[in-house]
Amino acid sequence: MTSGRASSPPDGPPAPPGSLFGAAPRVAVRLPVPVDAPYDYAVPPDWDPPPQPGALVRVPLGRRVEVGVVWGEGAADVPEHKLRPLLERLAVPPMPAALRALIDWCAAYTLAPAGQVLRMALSVPEALEPPRPRTGYAARVTDLSETALRATDARRKALAAAAAWPPAAPPPTAADLARRAGVGPAVVKGLAEGGALAPVPVVEEPAVPQPDPRHPGPTLSPDQAHAADALRDAARRGFSVTLLEGVTGSGKTEVYFEAMAETLAQGRQVLVLLPEIALTARWPERFQARFGAPPVPWHSDLPRAQRRDIWRAVAFGRAPVVVGARSALFLPFPDLGLIVVDEEHDGAYKQEDGVPYNARDMAVVRARAGGLPVVLASATPSLETVLNARAGRYAHVGLSRRHGGAEMPTLETVDLRAQAPEKWDRQGVPAQSFLAPPLLDAMAATLARREQTLLFLNRRGYAPLTLCRACGHRLQCPNCAAWLVEHRQRRELRCHHCDFRLPLPERCPACDAPDALAACGPGVERLAEEVAARFPAARLAVAASDTLTGPTAAAALVERIEQGAVDIVIGTQVMAKGHHFPLMTLVGVVDADLGLAGGDLRAAERTFQLLHQVAGRAGRAQRPGRVLLQTCDPDHPVMQALAADDAERFLALEAETRQALRMPPFGRLVALIVSGLDEQAVIAAGKALGRTAPQAEDVEVLGPAPAPLAVLRRQHRHRLLLKAARSVRVQPLVRAWLEAAAPLPPGVRVKVDVDPYGFL
Incomplete structure (x- = not known):
């Protein structure tokens, strides 16, 4: 984290003394580089008027040229002869004041360098340049006799079409003009070479559809x-x-x-x-x-x-x-x-x-x-x-x-301790099942009524863990402290954190035992395998982020479901919200307890929200809906609130629990994640931060301790958590804390996460 005022950019020669500027004004320019403060630049005297706040300019920075945004007046704490000049004013509208205020506020709140936040607003550098001009053609003469060209029917048609082109419209391309005249593009280009048509550079911005606020909408209740x-x-x-x-x-x-x-x-x-x-x-x-x-x-x-x-x-x-x-x-x-x-x-x-x-x-x-x-x-x-x-x-x-007039679906819990799934026959071999009898019966009845079922399991791939039956070896990502997830359709193991991929091995990489690797636990692919075996006539679709590769694929699947071309959808959270399926009357949540593990602050709230949302896919039209939650803990407050359709009760309990623990929104949290390739350097940095932790009333620092995901993309990770009362301004505390712990070992970085949502 860089702080303080950067009055002039580094690593570049200043302007020659007295050669350009005299008493020229100076401006502060914020650059999309990871520093907090803007740099000062001199405004050349021929820039009239001088650039105003928000103007996008090109400036020298060291030996390269960067695009920046004028943020205000310069600091006036650097001699004029040391300032470097602005190079170019870009022909785009100034950055709005409200967006500049957002950038400043976001940087101050998150403790991220303001230049890093600015980079998000300048994420498409090529957009700062005007579109490349195309060549249009305008009539230079009214009759071919004014040129040395031979007057053919095709040439006369093309010249007439050019002369009749609407004056308010941009001159047409050769292809457009040829299409209008009913001739080939070569005729148009021949007229231009002969002087009958004038090539004209045309800069056009793509047209944008304009919605009509007066367009009639549906009748509202x-x-x-x-x-x-x-x-x-x-x-x-x-x-x-x-x-x-x-x-x-x-x-x-x-x-x-x-x-x-x-x-x-x-x-x-x-x-x-x-x-x-x-x-x-x-x-x-x-x-x-x-x-x-x-x-x-x-x-x-x-x-x-x-x-x-x-x-x-x-x-x-x-x-x-x-x-x-x-x-x-x-x-x-x-x-x-x-x-x-x-x-x-x-x-x-x-x-x-x-x-x-x-x-x-x-x-x-x-x-x-x-x-x-x-x-x-x-x-x-x-x-x-x-x-x-x-x-x-x-x-x-x-x-x-x-x-x-659609009714909310009925919701029931299925206690997996009392109604455990029964094994199914997989090519003559009993295989593990993940669907309890009540859910299977409900699916059969839904199919008989020619209605649709959504099976929800928020886990991609075939299985979250693969181990060797012979030696117990578990296949782990070499870059992360995470198990490799089997994706059987692609015949590979994949890390969902760093995207490391490995072809599905035939032998154990630890003991070399053949055919000893076993998939443990279900993903949506494994669930689809079981459903296909139990309901062979049903039309299935798997919906996950790795099977729906973008909005087009998602829209195609949604259309198939809406048209009734799918009987059973097996999906992750991409199917949990925002969709309206009139024929979908049954939702089965295969593992309702999945999101409750891991000690996440918001685990209960997230699980309640997600399951409530996925339950809402059932019974969206005139057909009644039913939701079955498979759980090993039907007495959990989340399951009780869902079964009773009592969000108020759940929120009251959640608020009471968080308030007692002084957790957000009744307290403040800031996570510091220390990471680096050298584990010992990371440990040393964590201890240094622990020794210099803030000592203040209503402030507590937990850690350092290895993060739950202790290695991510080969980076070793330790965490500290600052917990404070709601009234405490945590940003100055953390800023002073980082300065007190500096310098950290080489190769170690500290990421600050104010109001963390993830705790891995």
């Missing part, structure tokens, strides 16, 4: 109309945060569409955040049905060229609605009028790599900086959001009934 009125009213005012809480299937999307329509009618931009790429599969179709045009997508799976075009469309105000992943929050909206965070409770909004920020919380910061409303939508809102709503800091709008 009285509950939905009341909620929509509240959100429309919020969209007409300044900053506010509204929790839109509604049971699964209540039509939350259609309700916040009305707030979006109000914002679009004002001529302002809208940002919708979704936690999973899979959720963007059908969301654009619903949006297009409501507004007559698709939204603009933004996520990491888009081709680089498309990301460039979208970044420019947003920056120039030509993209009215963007729907995307958390990184969309750092796009340069010049006139953002509304932010919607759908599934606001989802842990995918927390970025773990790079700058560890929570996009839900940063959306509120962005909205406050821009003076605009934000809507947090969820069927199972986070405890933090619920408490903010109850305290009056957030407005609350509720939808307590499913749309169209």
